Amino acid sequence: MEIFGYVVIGIVGALLLFMILRTVFTRPKKLETSDYVAQEINLEEVTAHLVGAIQYETITMSDNSQDGSKFLAYQEYLESIYPLTMARAEKTLINKYAVIYKVKGSDESLLPVAVLAHQDVVPADEDGWECEPFSGEIKDGYIYGRGSQDMKSQMIVALDGMETLLRSGKELKRTVLFCFGHDEELRGTEGASCISEHLLSQGVRLEYVIDEGGTILDGSIIGINKKIALIGTCEKGYADFKLEVEKDGGHSSTPRRKTSVNTLVSAINRIEKHPVRPTWVKPVKDMFKALAPYMNPAFKFVLVNRDIFSPILKPLLCLISPFTNCLMRTTSATTQLKGASTPNTLPGVASANVNCRINIDETVESTLAHLQKLAGKNVKISIEEGYINPSPVSDIDSNAYAMLEKTIKEVYSEFLVAPYPFIAASDAKYYYKLTNNVYRFTPFEKTVEDANRIHGLNERIEIAQLVAGTRFFVRLFENTCC
Ligand SMILES: [Zn+2]
The missing domain is CATH 3.40.630.10 (Zn peptidases)
Known part of the structure; x- marks a missing residue:
């Protein structure tokens, strides 16, 4: 038992050392020299x-x-x-x-x-x-x-x-x-x-x-004392899903236990309670990789060891702000609801529109399957016109990206630059x-x-x-x- 204890302490110690060394050796890129002279602008x-x-x-x-x-x-x-x-x-x-x-x-x-x-x-x-x-x-x-x-x-x-x-x-x-x-x-x-x-x-x-x-962000929300220029390297997908429940309508003075509205609202509640699970897509990993060297020690330690902290970090990023949440997952928002046209009628059909912004590792089809599974078989879901799958992810190892990054750093001398998924x-x-x-x-x-x-x-x-x-x-x- 004693030996087992020493082995556990040894493994934890080694892991901690590995994480600390990883953090220490993550350093900012050396600043390139530049011949930039700002143009006179009229x-x-x-x-x-x-x-x-x-x-x-x-x-x-x-x-x-x-x-x-x-x-x-x-x-x-x-x-x-x-x-x-x-x-x-x-x-x-x-x-x-x-x-x-x-x-x-x-x-x-x-x-x-x-x-x-x-x-x-x-x-x-x-x-x-x-x-x-x-x-x-x-x-x-x-x-x-x-x-x-x-x-x-x-x-x-x-x-x-x-x-x-x-x-x-x-x-x-x-x-x-x-x-x-x-x-x-x-x-x-x-x-x-x-x-x-x-x-x-x-x-x-x-x-x-x-x-x-892309956007220019104040880095203080992620422990960076600088402005950050984010370059969008991909776009999330877009789809509106129409949820419909058909049941006998009638007069509202004699309601049944399960009306079309009840079924629809329960389905919407399940969808809101069980969002698509968060994942690390490449542009988000690249974003944290580019920014980690400039973060304060605590943020840096966590982000450099993102793979180890992942089980806590993913849900945490979803909770911190709507912005970090939408970087991590497909989001859905119920935007329209329709029932009866008069106040004393049980609607024969109740419908809702759920607007989804689809993460780049998902598709319109996989999102439909996710919604259908949660909504249940009594809810008919159709995809509205105008949907679009997520875009591919642009190359950040290209000369063009390097030149764009260089240009931003020259014109806005104090800015950090990182790729991110445009939402x-x-x-x-x-x-x-x-x-x-x-x-x-x-x-x-x-x-x-x-x-x-x-x-x-x-x-x-x-x-x-x-x-x-x-x-x-x-x-x-x-x-x-x-
Ligand atoms: Zn525009």
Whole structure:
């Protein structure tokens, strides 16, 4: 018995030593030297460009047969404010309103890059806005308006970046394709999807794709005393599931014990109580691997030994915040419920919509199977139109990723950079046929409060952010296209 005790102490001691050594030898990467000199940016000009862009009410059309002349007028506007870029650009309209501006580089042996943005914006009711939503009004250092964040600002700083580069006299060697869809807010099937099909039919391969997404986070929530730039390397899937229960209806004065509503609500409760189990998908492992060296000792010890702490860590991350929860698993949210149309009727059919964001190791089908198993055989579940499986995961060992990381570190000198799974949807998912280097990064810092204004009231962007955003694109073009 005594020997057994010594053996156990020995094993635990060895394991602890192993974990401590692993932590000690996880060190930050050495800083690379850089010749970066920040470009002078004409803030007045880029501000005016964005204000003008917001004034075009390019609200997503519900179908492509509607009059989309507002998109063509918006393109004419872009063509008028970027003389150097547009003089070199070859324009191709795709499916009437999506557009590619091909800015040719001098070396045709280099694969082109694609800079994505969407021209469309979600609608904006004037009620509750401090400024008229399509005025682009400037107030207290902010530009207000629909699209000021999502995502005319990114389109404008990308084009201003190219214009600034060309103005500086630098030679553009690699071709840049500015690919602007017009229905991202409705799924991108008429815009981005058609652009990527067109490029595929032309035999185009891309060096990399950059689109909106990613974010700049305050690292303090995970024990890091720095800002963190997250690059989205994949997208979760999306599906709406319709749950329906059919039972005899009737008058509510003589209810049965199990009505269609009872059965439906019990099914929803089981779904909420038994979410899909959390897993470590590659982008999340890569994210923690990139950030662990910079964490405070306690966080670092746990994250470096993630495999050993996994049984505690996975449920803990699901509990800490909605953000870490959705990184770890497929999420489901009941968003709509329908019963009888009058208050004194037992509905013959009760239905609900469950919206799922599907983790990259799952599929729409596996999620359906999970829901059906929990809901039981009395609940009919169908998949609504518009579902999409999770995207592939982009390469982070590529030269393109390394250049993107370098660019961010140069422009925002104190930032850490890490990959992560993008939890919303973007046009970028349609481009995996053309390259495995599909990245999502939005080069603006914003408060959580301002980020919450996206698609909501009083969407706005701080004017000062346009300088860093334009510098980011100038430097990205210098690093990868010159
Ligand atoms: Zn967007």
